[in-house]
Amino acid sequence: MSRRPSAGRNDPTEAYLGRLARLLAGRTGGARVLEEIGDHLADARDDYVAAGLEPAEAARRAVADLGSERAVARQLGRRQHDRRRWRNIGYGMALAATSGGVVGLGIVAGRTIADVRQLAHAVAVYSATAFVGISLLDALRRDRALFGRAAPAAAMSRLLAALAGVAVVIALIATTVGRPALGLDLFAVAAVWALTACWQRRGARWHAQAGGADPALLSHGLT
Amino acid sequence: MNESAPRRTPGHVDLLLLSAVADGPKHGYAIARFLDTRSGGRFGLKEGTLYPALRRLEEGGLVSSASTVVNGRQRHVYTITAAGRTTLASQRDEWQQYAAAMAGILGGVRP
Numbered sequence: 001m002s003r004r005p006s007a008g009r010n011d012p013t014e015a016y017l018g019r020l021a022r023l024l025a026g027r028t029g030g031a032r033v034l035e036e037i038g039d040h041l042a043d044a045r046d047d048y049v050a051a052g053l054e055p056a057e058a059a060r061r062a063v064a065d066l067g068s069e070r071a072v073a074r075q076l077g078r079r080q081h082d083r084r085r086w087r088n089i090g091y092g093m094a095l096a097a098t099s100g101g102v103v104g105l106g107i108v109a110g111r112t113i114a115d116v117r118q119l120a121h122a123v124a125v126y127s128a129t130a131f132v133g134i135s136l137l138d139a140l141r142r143d144r145a146l147f148g149r150a151a152p153a154a155a156m157s158r159l160l161a162a163l164a165g166v167a168v169v170i171a172l173i174a175t176t177v178g179r180p181a182l183g184l185d186l187f188a189v190a191a192v193w194a195l196t197a198c199w200q201r202r203g204a205r206w207h208a209q210a211g212g213a214d215p216a217l218l219s220h221g222l223t
Numbered sequence: 224m225n226e227s228a229p230r231r232t233p234g235h236v237d238l239l240l241l242s243a244v245a246d247g248p249k250h251g252y253a254i255a256r257f258l259d260t261r262s263g264g265r266f267g268l269k270e271g272t273l274y275p276a277l278r279r280l281e282e283g284g285l286v287s288s289a290s291t292v293v294n295g296r297q298r299h300v301y302t303i304t305a306a307g308r309t310t311l312a313s314q315r316d317e318w319q320q321y322a323a324a325m326a327g328i329l330g331g332v333r334p
Contacts, residue, residue, distance in 0.1 A: 020271075029278055032299070033275060036251045036299055040251055040271075065270050066271035067269025068271075072271040072272055075275035076275040
C-alpha cells in the first residue's frame with residue numbers, strides 16, 4: 001500500500017475504509033481489496049483536488065464514486081461462497097470416491113463383509129484426520145493473505161505428497177510380505193493424503209498469484 | 224466521475240474489464256478511468272465493485288497481477304492472459320451479434 005488519504009477523523013475516505021474493513025474482516029482476499037480501494041480513493045481524491053475541488057468535497061466525491069461498501073463486500077462474499085461450496089463438493093466427491101475404491105478393492109481381494117466394514121471405518125477416520133489438516137492449512141493460507149509471508153501451505157502440501165509416497169511404498173512392502181490388510185489400509189491413507197496435497201497445491205497457487213497484503217491493513221481491524 | 228451520467232450498469236463487467244486490460248496493463252484506478260473515459264461516463268460503474276470482479280477474473284486465469292511501482296507508488300497492475308484474450312474475443316463476438324440484432328430491430332422502427 002502506498003499511501004492513505006487522511007484529513008482527520010471526519011475524513012469520509014477513512015470512515016469508508018473503516019466500514020469496509022469491518023465488513024471484509026476474516027474474508028480471504030479482503031485485505032488486498034481493501035488495500036486497492038484505499039489506493040483508489042487516494043488517487044481519486046488527488047484527481048478531484050487537481051481539478052479544483054476543496055479536499056473535503058474531493059474526498060466526498062471519491063467515496064461516492066466507489067458506491068456502497070456493502071455492495072463491495074457482497075460481491076466478494078458471493079464469490080467466496082461459490083468457491084467454498086464447490087471446493088467442499090470436490091472434497092466430498094474425492095473422499096467418497098476414495099472410500100468406494102477402497103471398499104471395492106476389499107471386495108475384489110476377497111475379503112469378508114466384516115473386513116470391508118473395517119476398511120470403510122478406517123477410511124472415515126483418515127478422512128476426518130485429513131479435514132483437520134485442511135483446516136490448519138487454510139489457517140496458514142489466511143496468514144499469508146494478511147501478512148504477505150511466503151506460503152507455508154505450499155511446503156506443507158509437498159510434505160503431504162511425500163508422506164503419501166512413503167505410505168504407498170510401505171503398503172507395497174506390507175502386501176509383499178503377507179500383510180495385505182495393513183497394505184490396503186496404507187493405500188487408503190496414501191490416497192487421502194495425496195488428494196489433500198493436490199487441493200492444497202491448488203490453493204497455494206491461487207494465493208501465489210493473488211499476492212500478499214500490507215500489514216498496515218491490520219490497523220483497520222482486518223483479522 | 225461524471226455525475227450527470229445515468230447510474231445504470233450493463234451486465235457485462237467481465238467484458239469491460241478484459242477490454243480495459245487488453246488495451247495494456249493497468250492498476251485498478253487506471254481501469255476505472257479508462258472505462259469512464261471510453262464510455263463518456265455513461266455506464267456509471269460503482270467503482271468499488273471492480274476490485275472483487277478483478278479478483279474473480281484473476282482466479283479464473285483471465286488476468287494476472289503483479290505488484291509494481293507506478294509513479295513511485297506500489298500498485299497491483301493487471302495484465303490480460305492468453306485465456307483472457309480468447310474469452311474477450313468470444314464475448315466481444317457475442318456482444319456485437321447482440322448489438323447488430325438490436326440495431327436491426329430498432330433501425331426499422333420510427334419513434
